[in-house]
Amino acid sequence: MATGTATAEAIETERPRRRRAGRWRVTGGLLSAPLVWLIVFFLVPVLLIGLYSVGALTLLRNDYYLSMEPWRFFLSSDTYLGLFWKSVRMSLGVSITSVLLAYPVAYLLALIAGTRKYTLLLVIIVPFLTSYLLRVLAWRVILGESGVANSFLQTTGLVDEPVTWLFNSQFAVYLVLSYVWVPFVALPIFVSLESLDGHLLEASSDLGASRMRTFWTVTLPLSLPGVVAGFIFVFIPTLGEYVTPQLVGGPGGFMFGSAIQSAFTAGLDWQFGSAMAMFLVFAVAVLLILFGRFLNVRSVAE
């Protein structure tokens, strides 16, 4: 009898252990592919870049061996730190503009468009079936000195000479980057708004709140996770952006990402380029932590 009880207890303790082990196997199996991907295509390259930046790896015979000289030069250079802040300003501007432009689109799709929302979503995504470069260069046709916008302004007599700041300018960089990123911001906001509990909006209305008050006190706070996600979706990639500013930014289109690209290509200076790239990685990590704290993402999500 005692043996039977002991066996039953052993089975009882063995089952949850097996279940736990099974769960771990499934979780481990599911996680292994993305983990391997992350290690091979993110962590190892970042590690290699880090090693180049301190001269543990070298490319050419004149490169520094085990030296902090690339870092010293970078951190003492007003030019490159200035470029970094220029990129931060641009990214912030583009991210804020994209969120402001994307929110009404997402709101329309999620709360007003009804059954046609997925069709309209597809319409927004359609331009993204064409090449990125093609879309960026198309802006030249629109904004260039002999482009559509200037032709219209001159034909209607609004201006005598072509407006030169429309293209090859900071304005063009902000406009084109915002255009490129709006759909990527609209999607997470759309998802947030679509998952809103409609009863909350009804309750707000029943309690006498105006549409505007309902928006400010119910809809917007509950959609903030999407807004924050969209903001970060834009901010991180645009911080290292260099192609679009180079194509449409004119003489002022030289950004921090351009300096990194230039060091790796024209300068054949992988160590200095690596120091700048590592700084960008650190900066993004720190800024993300700051955003997380400042915007209180967790409480917003809850």
Add this chain to the structure above:
Amino acid sequence: MGQFDSVLNNPQTRRTFLRSMAVAGGMGVLAACRKDVQSGGSNGGASAAASAIPPMSAETGELKIHEWAGYEAKWLWRNYAKAGYPEPKFSFLTNTEGAIAKTAGGFYWDLTHPEIGYIQDYYDLGAIQPWDTSLIPNFSKLNPVLQQAGQLDGEQYEIVLDWGYSGVIIRSDEVDPSINSYSYLFDDALAGRISWFDTPWLIAMAHVTLGLSSDPLDASAEDLQTAKEYCIEKTKNLHSIWVDYTQMWDDVSQGNIWAAYSWPDTYVVLKEDVPVEYIKPKEGVFTWAEGLILNSATENYHHAHAFADAWSDVTVGQRLVSTWGYGHSNLDIDLSQIDPDVVQAFGLEDPEGSLNSGILDAYQPQRANYNRAWDEVKAAAG
């Protein structure tokens, strides 16, 4: 086995063990990477390859060529194709610096096509070997000034084939051609109508415009600073820093740009439709030249020489000059078959004299300094 188990079961020891493994793994990665880089550090491969070259019949003949886009055109190596050798496999480079980095990382080619200023970099990597010019019948017809530039330690490491100027294209209806200087690119009178190319050579152009005394491609620290500051000051006059060639052509054509850094083909393309002149500045025109270099580990030594010979042929030169507006190293080109405007603009009657009076591209020991100075100029433009 028991010892191994005890290592894995003792948390402290296991951590130490894993840490050791991680360090060992990291050292392994490092060692592998350094081996990759350092394997190119000597030029032992060149002599080894040269001492044991198999005959052409023993070669596969499948040349791998790392080329500029457009340079794979069959007319550029017609005689090689006509000889019935296997068709080369082309991969493409967008800039020589990137090609050097790929080579350092282990990317293989039999032939590639860098500017003469980069031969030293390939040499330092141990990636190239000298040509045996006796295997290239057309070599004796090639411009000796250019071939001299393709030599290192007295050996021919590059067969220098095509060349051209980095001069200034101007709208002759808006700008006085008689000034004939790189000063067009910095002139306050042309504010808003100037376009630079994205290259540190602009600093060297400022250097010669200011008449500074040191070598413009290897300037003294003081002259480099002066030229850089001059460029920074003149960024206020810029319309653009072009990266897209066709965009620059459009802007010159539409009159948005009156003076731009350009290569000779801009003139060839635009001269029929727009009043333009190609300026070879009085300070001496910066001249680029490029050609074929041979991998120190090539298994197609004889095929590579046959390919270089095909490229060196006079028929290739004739067509290259007529259609692309680039120079070709072959001195037997029949100038009567080429547009007289092009002949005159590029000084093709006396290519050796033209090259000697210009500033021929060369290895830049201070490349990183020039590049950082150029970054400062571009940063100031914003």
